[in-house]
Amino acid sequence: MARYIGPKTKIACRFGELIFGPDKAFSIRNSSSSRRKKKTSEYGIQLREKQKAKYIYGVLENQFRGFFEKASRSRGITGVVLLQLLESRLDNLVYRMGLAKTRAEARQLVSHKHITIDNNVVNIPSYLVKPGQIIGVRERAKSLEIILDNLIRANHNKYSWIEYDKSSMSARYLYIPERMDIPENIKEQLIVELYSK
Template identity: 70%
Template sequence: MARYTGPKSKIARRFGEPIFGPDKVLSKKNYPPGQHGNSRRRKTSEYGIQLREKQRAKYTYGVLEKQFRRTFDKASRSRGITGEVLLQLLEQRLDNMVFRLGIAPTRAAARQLVSHRHIVVNGKVVNIPSYTVKPGDVVGVREKSKSMEVIVNSLTGFNHSKYPWIEWDNSTSSGKLLHIPERADIPESIKEQLIVELYSKQ
């Protein structure tokens, strides 16, 4: 399973936000990495701004370049606004759904739970993080995995009402995707139009 394994705090500092989850380093060093991280930088080119936004989306959702490109191509062939459809497809990834449901504290942890066969979709074990969850699908925790410390701790006190496109059932430790989220409901601060502009040049 391909995934980013490099220094996460350094990337988070570059974007100035905890895109991998809570980060103590970011609160202590709230300036870009590098020898001159807190000094005045040269003006970034239009291409550089677009590339940065694509990198932000990739790191946020934990997707590498090849897979991200495939997702973009699928979005560009779909009906609707390409940038919005791109984010909706990323939101429908199983690892992201596990994260949104509060079953895991971060997307990386969610990916691990999926890969290690702790997650079920409609009652069947699915161990593919990029699996596309469809409206009506029920994502839950495998019965023998419900007592796992990481899952119990993550679910404790989690506010399931903050994502209107998901319905959580506490009695079964599972959640249903009610509908594909609208762009306004997706909390990520990604400027998806810049990604569309970047790929249109290639």
């Protein structure tokens, strides 16, 4: 269960956007950065885009490459299929449901066995949820303060591919989102070009 545990604000400043979620130190550090930047090569731009996608979705290189290979074998545009696979991860859907403020928090909820798929406990954050499956909160976890706080703040109608049921604290994954529905600022074509070399 590998994950990135290094400095998050530093990485967010490198990309110039909040890729790990809310960060109080981001605006302060970002504005004070006055170092001259060298011109980045084409390879550097592609590598940077891949790293940004990895950090956003919280996956490391081997797992990300596995997703890319699966996407390249699938029908459709490889870059779009890659993002769709990443969006179908359980930890990402828990985050999109509003049960967690960040994907790292969602990952922890999943690995601590607070989340169910079709009433079966699943503790694998990388589990690929299929359309039609129901993601829920385990009965004993419904009273957790962190989940209740996040649900109060969450906008449950934000993503059209997730149908949230407030009474049961569950959501149905309706369909795999199209590229225009995915809000992440990722240029997936650059990732495809990088792996195609």
